[in-house]
Structures are given as structure tokens and as C-alpha cells.
Amino acid sequence: MTLEVTLGEPARATTVPPDLRTHLTDPSTRAALMIRQSVLTAVRRLLDAEGFVEIQAPIIGPVTDPGVRGAKQMDVDFYGHRYKLMTSAILYKQATLLAFDKIYYIAPNVRMEPLETFGTDRHLVEFHQIDVEMAGASRDDVTALCERLVVAATREVLQHRPAQLGVTGRDLDALRRLGQEPFGRMTHAAAVAELAGMSQQADAHAEIDWSNEEMLSLEAPRPFFLTDYPKGSRGFYDRESRSDPGTLRNFDLIAAEGFGELCSGGERESDYRRIMSRIRETGENPAKYGWYLELAREGLHPSAGFGLGLERLVRYIAGLDAVWQASAYPKLAGVRSA
Amino acid sequence: MTSSSPNILRAEGFPAEEIRRRARLGARAVFPDASGYGADVFGEVPTGNRPDALDRLRILPPLFTPRRLEKLIELGREPMPADVDLRTDIGGLPSAFPLYLSALGSTKVASTRLGAAAARQAAQLGIPMVIGENIAPVNGYRGDDDSGGSMRRRISAYTGHLNGDLGGVLVQQSTEDADAEVWNQIYSDPETGPILMSGRLGFELKLGQGAKPGLGGMTLVDRDVAEAMAGRYAFDPAFDDGPQRLRCSAPGTFDEEILRQQIRLMRNNFPRARVGVKLFPGRDVATACAVAWEAGADSVTVDGAEGGSGWAPTVMMRSAGLPLADCLARISPAGQCLCVSGRMWEGARAVRCLALGARAVGLGRAALIAVDEDPDAGLIRLVSALTFEMRLLISALGKYAARDLASEDVGGDLVPEPGYPVGR
Numbered sequence: 012m013t014l015e016v017t018l019g020e021p022a023r024a025t026t027v028p029p030d031l032r033t034h035l036t037d038p039s040t041r042a043a044l045m046i047r048q049s050v051l052t053a054v055r056r057l058l059d060a061e062g063f064v065e066i067q068a069p070i071i072g073p074v075t076d077p078g079v080r081g082a083k084q085m086d087v088d089f090y091g092h093r094y095k096l097m098t099s100a101i102l103y104k105q106a107t108l109l110a111f112d113k114i115y116y117i118a119p120n121v122r123m124e125p126l127e128t129f130g131t132d133r134h135l136v137e138f139h140q141i142d143v144e145m146a147g148a149s150r151d152d153v154t155a156l157c158e159r160l161v162v163a164a165t166r167e168v169l170q171h172r173p174a175q176l177g178v179t180g181r182d183l184d185a186l187r188r189l190g191q192e193p194f195g196r197m198t199h200a201a202a203v204a205e206l207a208g209m210s211q212q213a214d215a216h217a218e219i220d221w222s223n224e225e226m227l228s229l230e231a232p233r234p235f236f237l238t239d240y241p242k243g244s245r246g247f248y249d250r251e252s253r254s255d256p257g258t259l260r261n262f263d264l265i266a267a268e269g270f271g272e273l274c275s276g277g278e279r280e281s282d283y284r285r286i287m288s289r290i291r292e293t294g295e296n297p298a299k300y301g302w303y304l305e306l307a308r309e310g311l312h313p314s315a316g317f318g319l320g321l322e323r324l325v326r327y328i329a330g331l332d333a334v335w336q337a338s339a340y341p342k343l344a345g346v347r348s349a
Numbered sequence: 350m351t352s353s354s355p356n357i358l359r360a361e362g363f364p365a366e367e368i369r370r371r372a373r374l375g376a377r378a379v380f381p382d383a384s385g386y387g388a389d390v391f392g393e394v395p396t397g398n399r400p401d402a403l404d405r406l407r408i409l410p411p412l413f414t415p416r417r418l419e420k421l422i423e424l425g426r427e428p429m430p431a432d433v434d435l436r437t438d439i440g441g442l443p444s445a446f447p448l449y450l451s452a453l454g455s456t457k458v459a460s461t462r463l464g465a466a467a468a469r470q471a472a473q474l475g476i477p478m479v480i481g482e483n484i485a486p487v488n489g490y491r492g493d494d495d496s497g498g499s500m501r502r503r504i505s506a507y508t509g510h511l512n513g514d515l516g517g518v519l520v521q522q523s524t525e526d527a528d529a530e531v532w533n534q535i536y537s538d539p540e541t542g543p544i545l546m547s548g549r550l551g552f553e554l555k556l557g558q559g560a561k562p563g564l565g566g567m568t569l570v571d572r573d574v575a576e577a578m579a580g581r582y583a584f585d586p587a588f589d590d591g592p593q594r595l596r597c598s599a600p601g602t603f604d605e606e607i608l609r610q611q612i613r614l615m616r617n618n619f620p621r622a623r624v625g626v627k628l629f630p631g632r633d634v635a636t637a638c639a640v641a642w643e644a645g646a647d648s649v650t651v652d653g654a655e656g657g658s659g660w661a662p663t664v665m666m667r668s669a670g671l672p673l674a675d676c677l678a679r680i681s682p683a684g685q686c687l688c689v690s691g692r693m694w695e696g697a698r699a700v701r702c703l704a705l706g707a708r709a710v711g712l713g714r715a716a717l718i719a720v721d722e723d724p725d726a727g728l729i730r731l732v733s734a735l736t737f738e739m740r741l742l743i744s745a746l747g748k749y750a751a752r753d754l755a756s757e758d759v760g761g762d763l764v765p766e767p768g769y770p771v772g773r
Contacts, residue, residue, distance in 0.1 A: 080617060080618045081533065081536050081537070081618045081619055081620075082533060082537065083530055083533035083534050083536070083537045084530055084533070092580065093581075123533070123537045124537065125536045125537045126537060126539060126542055127621065214616070214617075216613045216616070216617075216644075216645070217613065217616055217617040217620070218617050220620060241613070242610055242613070243609075243610045243612075243613025243614045243616070243617055243644075244613070244614070244617045288606075288607070291601075291602050291603070291607045291611075292606060292607045292610035292611060292614075293610065293611070293614055294522075294554070294611045294614060294615070344537070345539055
């Protein structure tokens with residue numbers, strides 16, 4: 012693999028992927044991929060038991076999720092029209108609730124991440140999400156489900172992949188404690204204040220940046236939900252609070268031990284008029300969201316859901332240094348690879 | 350100094366001949382023809398174009414100059430015009446002068462060699478460059494031809510001639526151009542990595558155009574280009590009986606909350622990039638400036654109704670929008686970075702704008718004329734004349750830094766409007 016770019020500052024990544032043969036024959040890759048399989052087994056078992064219908068996610072469409080920090084969408088020539096590879100299938104998830112009340116995808120996503128993500132140890136250009144959506148659900152409903160999923164996946168791996176956890180060198184005590192206490196909660200505003208207390212700069216109107224998020228993650232005794240992000244930090248589909256305008260009814264799940272964000276989700280805007288205003292607030296051109304806006308005008312179900320990063324969850328459970336180690340064919344920003 | 354260029358560029362109502370003279374002669378052109386020195390007598394120089402309210406403002410040097418005394422003490426000698434410090438910071442981009450190269454649009458004259466020549470010279474001068482919002486959608490992002498028209502070629506022409514730590518590139522995007530994801534593309538492009546990492550890349554959210562306030566962009570495009578754009582842009586049938594079609598952009602829908610949130614999202618999504626906002630000269634321009642600065646914009650640029658190198662219906666150019674003087678009268682930057690453009694080409698207009706609150710002024714049409722006159726150094730010489738005049742005027746005002754200019758420095762026969770800052 013060739014690093015094509017000069018980043019202008021030392022890359023912080025602890026490791027970079029080797030060539031594909033070395034990667035695929037590395038015992039720790041094999042262990043990570045088997046842990047990944049167990050995670051998927053546990054996720055599917057739990058969601059199926061709770062009445063969710065698994066749908067195969069779309070791969071291309073005229074539009075995709077625009078709410079992705081700094082990343083470029085990848086264009087596809089669709090018979091002379093510009094289509095996109097899915098950065099996430101959020102808009103399709105909302106649409107699919109017209110068929111079923113509870114759905115999920117194990118969805119492949121592609122994001123041309125900015126080069127600065129190369130050194131975060133937790134960004135991949137090609138990755139998968141456990142993408143869940145529930146009609147009529149609240150944020151509390153889906154954070155509870157997300158927590159059940161993470162705990163179930165962890166227990167599955169502890170039970171069936173102890174040897175592989177040995178290979179990846181996971182601290183098993185920390186894993187075994189997971190689920191003994193409920194995950195924590197912290198609002199975005201409280202996180203900004205806590206960071207200020209640690210003499211870190213954090214913008215009250217923006218995402219928590221990656222280094223600050225890692226710091227919060229290192230401080231946390233257990234995973235926690237970071238809630239109520241400011242409006243200017245997320246896509247138009249996250250629902251704005253009616254009682255606290257300017258904040259969103261959304262969340263990220265932040266793992267402990269410095270592993271950082273695993274999941275983003277929230278309640279969704281479903282009202283056509285509000286969606287249209289929010290589209291403008293996020294600088295989007297409504298014209299390209301034709302099919303989605305038509306559905307919204309005729310009525311979408313209120314819903315909530317999330318996208319739980321599969322490789323990030325595997326990295327966390329397996330205790331890997333970098334998220335690419337949880338992928339068979341890792342692709343990092345700016346790196347040409349198999 | 351002769352030029353090999355064919356001088357194809359026309360700019361009606363603009364003092365093109367005077368600009369071309371400066372592009373040839375540089376600072377020497379600030380003076381009357383030296384061949385008449387000692388023999389001719391000189392009065393007020395006719396500029397050949399009708400002065401607007403801003404040009405009618407007089408620059409008012411004082412007799413008593415406490416700041417000159419400070420400078421004298423600092424230097425240990427009498428200060429001279431060359432001691433005037435013109436360096437500044439334009440929305441976070443360090444600049445050798447309070448000048449920037451305005452967006453030259455996707456029109457044919459700017460898309461060919463002139464755009465690249467202007468970019469190269471702006472870099473050499475150490476002043477920031479703004480790239481028009483529809484360059485990428487119209488001319489492509491990468492582009493394989495040698496015309497210099499594509500977005501990347503325009504950026505490369507600039508970054509290939511960077512002057513030390515100075516300058517920077519500000520890339521515009523407006524409502525429909527968001528489809529092309531210009532900002533995301535640049536932000537993840539290895540080629541722009543060095544200017545991004547050195548803090549010299551910015552993105553400018555564009556709300557309309559100076560030459561056609563309240564309307565979106567309009568360009569005539571060849572039929573094959575129009576076909577490629579079908580579905581992404583609207584076309585008006587006005588020109589359909591000719592070889593080209595009229596592409597019309599929507600102006601975009603804004604209210605205060607939409608503007609505020611778009612700026613916050615830019616800061617959120619592109620944390621390493623500077624954030625600018627470009628406003629057309631609307632009647633609520635002061636409110637829009639305040640919202641933009643409050644939301645965290647590093648700079649706000651106002652294109653006076655006199656501005657714009659783009660193609661616009663004459664009724665809009667004649668009748669719509671606030672003149673720059675009125676914009677400056679309404680806006681209170683209060684330490685924030687305000688950039689203005691509109692008929693800029695010489696030092697006095699620039700000094701007046703700075704005195705009325707602007708941090709920097711943009712060269713648009715004048716830059717195009719200058720590089721049309723001499724593609725190698727026309728803009729460099731024009732700026733040399735302009736900055737020479739600025740230094741003369743600022744030192745005459747008893748000041749030695751462009752940022753010290755204030756409303757006390759201008760006055761005269763402009764009829765003050767309520768709240769006008771002149772003479773405070």
C-alpha cells in the first residue's frame with residue numbers, strides 16, 4: 012500500500028495496514044474477523060427476536076446521507092445521471108418504515124474521508140453500519156436498544172471467542188464489567204463544559220472534535236451516550252427539540268477506554284415543512300432530494316434509529332489499536348490499497 | 350513594456366485604459382506622464398468615468414499628526430510613505446496588502462488563460478484569491494484541457510507560486526453548487542492538503558451576486574455543456590434560438606436561522622478551513638453581516654451593486670442593489686473582517702473603503718484587464734501602483750498602518766444619511 016499524501020504533520024495512527032497478504036495471514040486479523048462474525052451473530056439474533064426485519068441496504072441512489080463531517084460522496088455514473096454510493100442509507104431507512112415498523116440493515120458505506128482522518132485510528136473509507144430504525148420510537152427507546160446490542164455482542168464474544176480475545180490482547184475485566192451498570196449519559200453542553208474544565212477548547216455549536224472525544228472516552232468509567240448536539244453539527248434528518256430549539260434529539264454512543272464514538276442516532280424529522288427548512292439550514296439544494304421530499308410531503312412515520320459502526324464495535328470488543336484491523340480489506344483516507 | 354496579448358477584454362463603463370496603463374507601467378503610472386515634467390502644468394486628472402458616492406468622498410489629511418509622532422519615535426527618523434504597513438489578515442488568511450483577487454466567475458474570459466494568470470500573480474503578490482462558485486460545476490473539478498479553467502488548475506496556478514506564508518485560497522459554493530460537493534472535494538483532495546494544513550484554505554458561502562442582487566448566477570453555455578448539466582441546473586428559453594443556452598441558478602432561500610446554521614455547519618464539517626460569507630448588496634445587508642459574524646464567519650464580503658465581473662441583465666446592473674457607499678454606511682464591523690468589492694482599481698477608493706470599516710478590497714474586473722494587458726506581470730504592476738497610492742494617502746493621513754484608518758479620514762460632499770459614520 013502506498014501513502015499518496017503528505018499530511019503536513021505527523022500522522023498519529025499507531026499502525027497502518029500492511030500489504031493484503033500480510034494482513035490476511037496475520038493471526039490477529041483472523042481473530043478480529045472471527046470476533047466480527049460473532050458480533051453479527053449476536054446482533055442479528057437480538058434484533059430478529061425483537062421483531063426487526065432485516066433488509067438489504069441500497070448501494071447507490073440519486074442522493075445519500077449529506078450529514079457527514081467533511082467527507083466527500085463518491086459519484087457513480089448512472090446512465091448519464093450522477094448517483095452516489097451510500098455514505099449511509101438513513102433516508103432509505105425512513106422510507107422503509109412504510110413497509111415495516113422495525114427494520115435494520117448491515118449496510119456497506121463509502122465515505123471519501125478528509126485526509127486528517129488518517130491519523131484518528133477510527134476512520135475507514137469503506138465500512139459497515141448496523142443500521143436500525145423504529146417507527147414511533149423515542150430517543151430513549153433506541154438508546155436502550157443500542158445498549159442491549161452492545162452488551163449482547165460483547166457477551167457473545169466473551170462466551171464464544173475467548174481464544175481470539177487472547178490473540179488480540181483485550182483487557183477482559185473491562186469487557187466483563189460491561190452491562191453490570193447502565194451506560195452513562197451526558198449532554199453535549201455538559202461535555203463542552205467538562206472539556207473547558209480540562210483546559211480544552213470545544214465549540215458549543217459544533218461536533219466534539221476527535222481528540223476531545225477521545226479524551227472524554229478515556230475519562231469515562233463505562234460507555235456513555237452523548238446527547239443533544241447543536242443543530243449546526245448534524246444532518247437535516249436529526250429532529251430538532253421542540254422544547255429546546257437549537258438542540259437535536261440525537262446521540263452518539265462513546266465507548267470507554269479511549270475507543271471513542273461507536274454509534275450515532277436520534278429521533279428523525281418527519282414533517283415535510285420542517286425537513287425543507289432544515290435542508291436549507293444545512294446548505295443543501297432541495298431539488299436533488301426529489302424522491303425523499305415527495306415521500307415526506309405525503310407522510311413519513313415519525314421514527315428514531317441509529318447507525319452502529321460494525322468495525323468500530325469490533326475494534327472496541329477486540330481491543331484493537333485501530334479500526335482498520337477489524338476489516339478484511341481496509342481502506343484509509345488517501346491510501347491506495349487493495 | 351509591451352504585451353503580447355491581444356487585448357480582447359472589454360469592460361464598458363470601467364476606466365480600462367487607465368488600468369491598462371498601470372498594468373504596463375506599475376507605480377510610475379500613478380504620476381502624470383513624466384515626459385511633460387518641467388514643461389506642462391497639471392490640474393485635476395479626469396478619470397473618464399462618472400464618480401459614484403464613494404469616489405466623491407474626499408480623503409482628509411490632518412495638520413496635526415500624533416500617530417506620525419509615535420512612528421517618528423519608533424523609527425528614530427521622520428516617517429515616509431514607504432513606512433506604511435499594509436500587511437493584514439483577511440478572514441484568517443495572511444495578506445501582504447489589504448487586497449484580494451475577487452472571484453472571476455466561470456465566464457469565458459476568466460476561464461481561459463486569464464484566470465490562471467491572475468491566480469499566479471495573486472500568489473506572487475501574497476494576496477488571497479477567491480474562486481467562483483460555479484467553476485467546478487461548469488468547468489469541472491480536475492479538467493484535462495490546458496485552458497487553466499478547471500477548479501484544480503486554478504488552485505494549482507496559485508499554490509505553485511505561493512509567496513512564503515502569505516495568501517490563501519477561498520472557494521465559493523452556492524445553493525446549486527452544493528450538488529457538486531466542491532468543498533468536500535477540495536477538503537479531501539491530497540493536492541490541496543498543504544494549503545489546508547497551513548491554514549490557508551477557506552470556503553465562502555455565497556448569497557447571491559453583486560451584479561444581480563436577489564438573483565442567482567446566469568451564464569451562457571454551449572449546447573453540449575447545457576446537455577451535460579440538464580437536471581442539475583435550470584435553463585431559460587430566452588436564448589434557445591441561438592447556439593448557446595441561458596443557464597440560471599436559483600438565488601437560494603435564506604432567513605437568519607438558515608444563514609446561521611449553514612455557517613455553523615461549515616465550521617463543523619471543515620474545522621481546518623476558514624469560513625467566509627459573500628453577500629449581495631441587499632437592503633438588510635447589515636443584519637446579514639451581524640448574523641454571519643455572530644455565527645462564526647471569519648470574513649464577510651459584500652459586493653457593491655457596482656461590482657461583479659459576471660454577466661447580468663442590464664436592468665439589474667442599472668437598477669437593483671445598494672451602492673457600495675451605502676453598504677459601508679450601514680454595516681458596523683466592530684473589529685470583524687469586512688471585505689468589499691465594486692469598481693476597485695486605484696488607491697483612493699481602497700483607502701476610502703478601509704476608512705469606512707472594510708479590512709480589505711477585492712480586485713475583479715481590474716485584475717482581469719491588467720492580466721489581459723500583460724499576462725506575465727499586469728496584475729503585479731497594477732497592485733504596485735495601487736499600493737503605492739495607498740501608502741501615499743495613508744501616510745498623508747498621518748497613519749502608518751492600513752488598520753488604523755477610520756471614518757475621521759474621509760468626508761466632503763457626500764450627503765450623510767442617518768447614522769452615516771463620516772466625521773465621527
